[in-house]
Amino acid sequence: MNSHEVGTNQVLVSDGAIHFAVNVAQIINIDDVSETYTAELDLYFRWKDPRLKTKSKIVVPAWSRLCALPQASKHVAGCVIQGFFKEEELRLHELDEQGEQKVAIKYWLRADEESEWIEIDNFLLKEEPDDWMQFGSIFEGGDNKFDNVVQIGQLVDEPKILQTHRRLTNGETGEISQFTKVLAQLKENMELGRFPFDRQLLQFYISLAVPISTMRLLPASEWRTSRCKSKMTVGDFVVVQKQNRDHFLSENAFTGRGGKVYSTWKVKVHLERDPKKHIINVVVLLYVLVSASFTVFLIDIDAVNDRLSNTITFILAILALKWILADQLPKKTYQTWIDKYLIISYFLLSLPALELLWLEHLRFFTPSSTQESRPVTASWMSFAVCSEDSIENETSGSKEDSLRCLRLVVDGALKIVLISIWNAAHAYLLVRSCFCSDFTCMRHSWDHVRARQSKDLEGQTEQRKCMRRYCYEDSSSDGIDTHSDSALNS
Numbered sequence: 120m121n122s123h124e125v126g127t128n129q130v131l132v133s134d135g136a137i138h139f140a141v142n143v144a145q146i147i148n149i150d151d152v153s154e155t156y157t158a159e160l161d162l163y164f165r166w167k168d169p170r171l172k173t174k175s176k177i178v179v180p181a182w183s184r185l186c187a188l189p190q191a192s193k194h195v196a197g198c199v200i201q202g203f204f205k206e207e208e209l210r211l212h213e214l215d216e217q218g219e220q221k222v223a224i225k226y227w228l229r230a231d232e233e234s235e236w237i238e239i240d241n242f243l244l245k246e247e248p249d250d251w252m253q254f255g256s257i258f259e260g261g262d263n264k265f266d267n268v269v270q271i272g273q274l275v276d277e278p279k280i281l282q283t284h285r286r287l288t289n290g291e292t293g294e295i296s297q298f299t300k301v302l303a304q305l306k307e308n309m310e311l312g313r314f315p316f317d318r319q320l321l322q323f324y325i326s327l328a329v330p331i332s333t334m335r336l337l338p339a340s341e342w343r344t345s346r347c348k349s350k351m352t353v354g355d356f357v358v359v360q361k362q363n364r365d366h367f368l369s370e371n372a373f374t375g376r377g378g379k380v381y382s383t384w385k386v387k388v389h390l391e392r393d394p395k396k397h398i399i400n401v402v403v404l405l406y407v408l409v410s411a412s413f414t415v416f417l418i419d420i421d422a423v424n425d426r427l428s429n430t431i432t433f434i435l436a437i438l439a440l441k442w443i444l445a446d447q448l449p450k451k452t453y454q455t456w457i458d459k460y461l462i463i464s465y466f467l468l469s470l471p472a473l474e475l476l477w478l479e480h481l482r483f484f485t486p487s488s489t490q491e492s493r494p495v496t497a498s499w500m501s502f503a504v505c506s507e508d509s510i511e512n513e514t515s516g517s518k519e520d521s522l523r524c525l526r527l528v529v530d531g532a533l534k535i536v537l538i539s540i541w542n543a544a545h546a547y548l549l550v551r552s553c554f555c556s557d558f559t560c561m562r563h564s565w566d567h568v569r570a571r572q573s574k575d576l577e578g579q580t581e582q583r584k585c586m587r588r589y590c591y592e593d594s595s596s597d598g599i600d601t602h603s604d605s606a607l608n609s
Contacts, residue, residue: 130255130268133167133293137257137268138339141325141368143347143388144300149321149354154449155275156321157304158388163343164257164269164297171248171293175204177228178244185239190230196243202230204245205289206296208342222343232291251285258299259283269336271303272324272383278303310571311448314455315397316561319356319390320572326373326383336382338368347388355392362389362565385573389565394558401444401457405464406545408436413541415471416534420526423479430472437464467537474533478526 142161149156179185181197191198204226211221226239248254258269259280271278282300287293305323327336338345347363371385412433415426441461448455454462552558563571 130166130257131168131170132334133169135333136166136335136337137327138165138337138342139163139269139325139384140339140343140345141386142345143349143386146321146349146353146358146388147302149356149390151309151447152449154309155304155306157302158321158349159281160271160301160303161348162258162269162297162299162301162325163339164295164299165288165339165342166257166295167289168254168293168295170254171287171290171295173290173293174201175287175290176201176246177204177239177242179239179242183240183242185228185237188230200228202228202234203232203289203291204228204287205236205291205294229291245287247285247287254295257297268328268334270324270326270328271301271305272326273305273307273322275304275306308572309449310563310568311451311455312453313561313563314448314457315355315392315394315401316456316558317392318359318562318565318568319392320568321388321390322572323386324371324373324383325386326381329381330375330379331372331382332379334382336384338384345386349388352393353390355396356390357393359389359391363387366565366569387569391557391562394561397457401440402460404440405437405460406541408433409464409467409541410538412468412471413534413538416530420475420478420523420530423475426475427472430468434465434468437461437468467541470533470537474530478529482522482526 140163142163143158144161145159147157147159177200178194179197179200183197185191185200186198188200190202191200193199205228207225207227209223209225211223213221226242227236228239229236252259256267258267279302280299281302283298285295285297288296303323305321307319307321309317309319311317325336327334345368347358347360347367349358351358351360366387366389369385369387371383373381373383375381412430415429418426418429420426444457444461551560554560
């Protein structure tokens with residue numbers, strides 16, 4: 120028999136195992152800036168307490184065939200039967216709306232350990248303990264939250280218990296079932312290297328506050344499946360149910376500071392961002408702004424003030440867009456794809472201005488000629504107007520005309536190069552995205568995402584595992600060890 124002392128009460132587990140299932144019923148909100156999310160969790164627990172190996176009084180309707188049994192006694196609503204009661208969940212071949220097997224519950228009763236089980240069609244009332252807290256706390260709210268055997272990791276604040284109830288599901292073995300609905304705000308270190316084509320794992324821990332030598336936490340695959348039941352879209356994100364079915368729950372045993380090992384399970388919800396909003400509002404807008412900035416090449420090369428004022432206007436427009444985008448993302452030490460796209464845009468906008476400064480510097484330090492020069496503006500015909508022969512042959516014009524032709528050739532060449540590179544890069548990205556569904560070719564693989572975010576989560580756990588009043592010193596006994604180690608930075 121294994122026990123965990125909770126205040127003045129104890130949780131007794133006859134076989135040393137607490138079976139659990141967790142459903143992410145709903146992801147309510149994901150905050151990119153604070154890297155937090157709010158989720159509604161359904162927690163299911165089953166364990167066997169030897170103190171509840173006792174007969175229960177069950178009230179059945181008067182028309183029930185059980186009323187004909189010798190041990191049945193009269194009751195206002197029917198009759199009372201005393202015996203060992205148990206519930207049995209059966210998986211049906213039919214599927215529910217979520218694609219999972221439907222479950223049917225059957226109820227059984229027998230007078231003693233040697234009698235046969237009799238199926239109960241219906242019952243009105245079953246005797247339960249008056250005070251469940253005398254049997255310890257598995258996961259409760261209120262004043263008992265720090266005495267919980269089960270802890271949730273990655274919590275930002277105290278979870279809100281929306282609903283909880285226990286029931287005795289097998290009086291012969293003392294099996295208890297508990298359901299708890301929790302509203303929790305959790306922390307996640309988001310990987311935004313390929314934003315807005317990023318994939319995310321929303322992860323948290325379900326762990327025990329006692330070493331694995333005392334008690335284990337095991338998934339209850341036989342009677343309930345852990346899964347994500349949240350709606351398909353949450354803000355900018357889409358829930359990837361295929362990955363959630365295959366990689367939703369994994370064991371992740373945790374070693375505390377005292378060298379004791381704790382039973383811990385990691386829950387992972389797989390999401391990927393829908394980039395369409397950011398493509399339209401950022402990428403398309405930047406493409407149009409940078410493309411429009413190339414119109415500075417239509418301005419006379421000698422109109423330096425007009426050219427510079429136009430370039431600076433476009434740079435300021437993109438700078439304002441950068442400020443707006445920075446308020447929507449967390450502060451990261453690396454550059455996201457959208458940041459790199461903005462940097463390339465700055466560079467392309469700045470090149471015409473740098474080129475103009477170089478050409479003006481060249482004209483300033485070149486001796487001028489007294490001969491009047493021809494007014495020629497930058498155009499697509501710069502190479503035809505100023506051929507290489509006219510530049511090298513000073514007899515065709517003054518040195519100033521030759522220098523002007525050289526400036527126009529350089530200006531026209533830069534114009535062709537910038538426009539070609541800018542449009543060719545976008546054409547390549549457009550064609551590539553058309554040949555992969557849901558921008559898959561733009562994203563990291565799920566194996567990469569799981570490896571990277573799991574590593575970040577473990578590092579974050581080591582830094583945060585001893586916070587506020589969750590941190591306790593190790594005990595020398597095999598009972599409760601540390602809430603902080605088992606809760607994993609809750």
